[in-house]
Amino acid sequence: MTIAMHPNPSKVDQLLRIAAREELLPRFARGFSQASRQMKLDGSLLTEADLAMNARLREELARYWPDIGFLSEEAPMEEQRDLLRAPPPLFWCLDPLDGTSNFAAGLPFFAVSLALIEEGRSILGVIHDPIRNESFVAAKGQGTTCNGKRLILEAANIPLESSIALVNFKHLDAQLALRLMQFPPYGSQRNYGASALEWAWLAAGRGHIALHGGQWIWDVAAGSLIFTEAGGVCTTLDGGEFLNLTLDPCSVIAARDDALFMAWRDWLG
Incomplete structure (x- = not known):
């Protein structure tokens, strides 16, 4: 598939916006009963909203771009494994509802996240936050926008100890988590319970650094x-790239500029 045949980012954004408005927001507004929830094998929550969004987007993406493969968090594990064992040159990677636990609890921190991966690299990314009606869109080499406005991260020019950190302790090494709690190197810490939102908000400058033990x-x-x-900087904790075509989780360390990234990485060791 040539560059000219790649999906238009605005069209992809439109599909996500409409699907989220019609599938997620009505369900969020009326709340959930225990009967509408189930636990997956990995212990994470699954709701009818996850499944409805997954089914709808899978159908619509296939309708418009039938030659592009499809990987989703909510696909059967064997289907996920089969695709990643022999990945097609181009495939979608979908999280139909990131922040499911928040969604089910009535907390307004969730999003839909979709990437287009070509030869092992993301070339298009869209994260839509239906609560705040914000769409974050990026194409490789073309920058990032939020609702059409260009996002450019400038140097924060602050020391690490003044930074706002987005840190998820759940999957961190116990010793590292304890050190962070006892001797926090940042000014304050947040965890919104939705990885996609945290990536998007970091891109918008709503935070300075981030750490996650397993995405x-x-x-x-x-x-x-x-x-x-x-303009942000990110790697794994050991300095590698984290977009590997496997079902293994990876660590993430991120910062909005090089100086903060180096200070954060040095503190983490």
Whole structure:
């Protein structure tokens, strides 16, 4: 598939906006009963909203771009494994509802995240936040926008100890988590419970640094592109690239500029 045949980012954004408005917002407004929830094998929550969004977007993406493969967090595990064992040159990577636990609890922190991956690299990323009606869109080499406005991260010019950190302790090494709690190197810490939103908000300058001990491919594929195209810096804790075509989670360390990234990485060791 040539560059000219790649999906138009605005069209992809439109599909996500409409689907989220019609599938997610009505369900969020009326709340959930216990019967509408179930637990997956990995212990995470699954709701009818996840499944409805997944089914709708899978159908619509296939209708418009039938030759592009499809990987989703909510696909059967064997289907996920089969695709990643022999990945097509171009495929979608979808998290139909990131922040499911927030969604089910009535907390307004969730999003839909979609990336287009070509030859193992994200070339298009869209994260839509239906509560705030914000769409973060990035195409490789073309920068990042929020609702059409260009996002450019400038140097924060602050020391690490003045930074706002987005840190998820759940998957961190116990010793590192304890050190962070006892001797926090940042000014304050947040965890919104939705990886996609955190990537997008970092790209918008709503935070300075981030750390996560375990994100899956659908957690990072769109968000990391959106963040780096805005000017942010990110790697794994050991300095490697984290978009690997496997079902293994990876660590994430991120900062809005080089100086903060180096200070954050040095503190983490």
